[in-house]
Amino acid sequence: MNAILVASNRGPVSFTLSEDGSLSMRRGGGGLVSGLSEVAKDLGVLWVCAALSDGDRGAVRMAPGGRLDQAGYETGALRMLDIPPATFHRAYNAVANSTLWFVHHLLYDTPNRPHFDARFRREWESYQAYNEAFAMALAEEAPHGARVMVQDYHLSLVPAMLRGERPDLRVAHFSHTPWAPPEYFSLLPDDVAAEVLEGILGADHAGFLTARWGGAFMDCCETVLGAQVERASRTVTHEGRTTRIGTHSLGVDGKALWARASEPDVESHMAALRAQVGDRRLIVRIDRTELSKNIVRGLVAYREFLSAHPEWHGRVTHLAFAYPSRHDLPEYREYTAAVQRCAKEIEDEYATEDWDPLILNVDDDYPRSLAAYRLADVLLVNPIRDGMNLVAKEGPILSPGSALVLSREAGAAVELGEHAVTVNPYDVSATAAALHEGLTMPEAERVRRGALLATAATALPPHRWFAEQLDALG
Ligand code: F6P
Numbered sequence: 001m002n003a004i005l006v007a008s009n010r011g012p013v014s015f016t017l018s019e020d021g022s023l024s025m026r027r028g029g030g031g032l033v034s035g036l037s038e039v040a041k042d043l044g045v046l047w048v049c050a051a052l053s054d055g056d057r058g059a060v061r062m063a064p065g066g067r068l069d070q071a072g073y074e075t076g077a078l079r080m081l082d083i084p085p086a087t088f089h090r091a092y093n094a095v096a097n098s099t100l101w102f103v104h105h106l107l108y109d110t111p112n113r114p115h116f117d118a119r120f121r122r123e124w125e126s127y128q129a130y131n132e133a134f135a136m137a138l139a140e141e142a143p144h145g146a147r148v149m150v151q152d153y154h155l156s157l158v159p160a161m162l163r164g165e166r167p168d169l170r171v172a173h174f175s176h177t178p179w180a181p182p183e184y185f186s187l188l189p190d191d192v193a194a195e196v197l198e199g200i201l202g203a204d205h206a207g208f209l210t211a212r213w214g215g216a217f218m219d220c221c222e223t224v225l226g227a228q229v230e231r232a233s234r235t236v237t238h239e240g241r242t243t244r245i246g247t248h249s250l251g252v253d254g255k256a257l258w259a260r261a262s263e264p265d266v267e268s269h270m271a272a273l274r275a276q277v278g279d280r281r282l283i284v285r286i287d288r289t290e291l292s293k294n295i296v297r298g299l300v301a302y303r304e305f306l307s308a309h310p311e312w313h314g315r316v317t318h319l320a321f322a323y324p325s326r327h328d329l330p331e332y333r334e335y336t337a338a339v340q341r342c343a344k345e346i347e348d349e350y351a352t353e354d355w356d357p358l359i360l361n362v363d364d365d366y367p368r369s370l371a372a373y374r375l376a377d378v379l380l381v382n383p384i385r386d387g388m389n390l391v392a393k394e395g396p397i398l399s400p401g402s403a404l405v406l407s408r409e410a411g412a413a414v415e416l417g418e419h420a421v422t423v424n425p426y427d428v429s430a431t432a433a434a435l436h437e438g439l440t441m442p443e444a445e446r447v448r449r450g451a452l453l454a455t456a457a458t459a460l461p462p463h464r465w466f467a468e469q470l471d472a473l474g
Contacts, residue, residue, distance in 0.1 A: 004045045008151035011049025012037045013075050015059040035462040046077040048137050090126035093328050100153040104177045105292040105385045116189045135161035147473045152176050160202025170473045173200045174207040177387045179216040182223035193224050205472045207246040209388045210411045214245045250465045252393045254458035261370040269371035283318045284376035286369045288325035289336045294384045294425050299342045301431035314355045319372050323364040373398040378438035382425045386410040396453035403438035403446050415456045419449040
């Protein structure tokens with residue numbers, strides 16, 4: 001049996017059901033999965049995740065005990081949970097993504113939302129049931145004394161539930177998002193706010209990407225629970241148990257990224273992009289279309305830059321890749337439409353017969369993203385708030401001579417801010433000025449800063465990030 005277990009909503013693979021009923025498997029998406037997949041394989045970790053789609057459910061139902069590795073798939077040790085679709089939908093879409101994500105990223109339009117009503121109570125019960133399913137599966141799979149690494153806001157109740165079942169285990173929880181300050185966290189109903197905090201405090205070790213997010217968690221524990229917080233030793237004691245609060249930044253495996261970015265499919269995308277934009281300078285952004293990524297303000301900033309600097313007309317192109325995300329949520333669909341509307345306005349205002357000021361792409365294409373990084377002169381990363389943001393780290397590795405325009409609200413700004421052009425993500429005019437600064441930065445300065453950015457970005461690759469947390473569990 002495995003002595004290290006990982007639990008996360010999204011797993012390392014996903015399945016698609018084709019019309020003829022056959023299943024095809026591919027790598028799962030998202031920052032967490034890319035960070036953890038290699039590590040999990042190398043350490044022989046048992047990964048527990050949820051079935052997210054009909055394809056996944058089809059695969060799980062044919063696997064003994066949900067163990068896909070035992071059904072012949074090359075996944076590494078993997079148990080996928082077939083949680084009833086309605087329960088999953090309420091837990092994932094309504095609570096995790098429409099409530100906890102909104103709280104931690106400060107996304108609510110508070111005069112109108114949130115509404116915590118009877119419907120929310122049903123959704124919350126589903127979130128509890130979904131967390132319970134994970135806790136039970138982990139309790140079943142874990143050998144005595146195993147270390148269990150629980151990931152993210154989807155599973156904030158799991159540590160306490162698991163401890164109730166299996167006090168012999170050593171449990172860590174890791175938040176890949178920011179954490180809200182107490183006055184915003186307290187938008188949650190009091191009992192829900194307490195349950196989330198107490199859920200995580202069931203862990204021996206609670207990890208965060210930056211000291212700021214861990215600090216906000218401690219502030220919430222103090223304010224909401226009245227827990228005893230020791231800021232110097234970074235511990236929280238509540239109802240007789242102490243949880244250590246750790247800061248574990250996540251970086252990029254630079255060698256592996258370069259190896260992937262040197263493959264022929266990336267090179268041919270580079271050639272195609274170059275043919276499309278000619279020798280114009282390139283401002284690049286690559287995001288999933290999340291409300292927190294601030295894509296619309298980024299486009300408005302580019303429009304303001306074009307208006308303030310006519311000397312750049314015809315000499316620059318903005319490549320904006322905004323890939324689909326969470327399309328079950330109406331806010332996300334509306335946001336994608338807003339991005340497209342804004343892009344069209346820029347096209348209408350500035351495009352000429354031989355100049356496309358903006359190329360917006362909304363279809364996911366990883367090799368094309370790598371090609372765009374390699375060609376970038378300026379990389380724009382301007383989230384409203386972000387746990388870390390790996391785009392800000394990948395870009396400087398693949399485009400060492402590019403300038404990075406970076407939101408001060410991204411976790412990555414802690415390590416990269418000194419060498420980037422940092423911006424307040426709400427300040428569109430400052431972002432427009434930063435784009436200009438990036439484009440006009442002398443080459444020697446861009447190269448000098450680029451080298452420092454790349455060094456900082458590769459300082460803490462996923463293996464190290466994971467190993468530090470295992471060590472913290474003892
Ligand atoms: O980027 C933060 C994060 O929480 C990642 O840890 C995770 O990969 C992703 O968001 C979850 O997104 P999704 O809803 O697509 O699984």
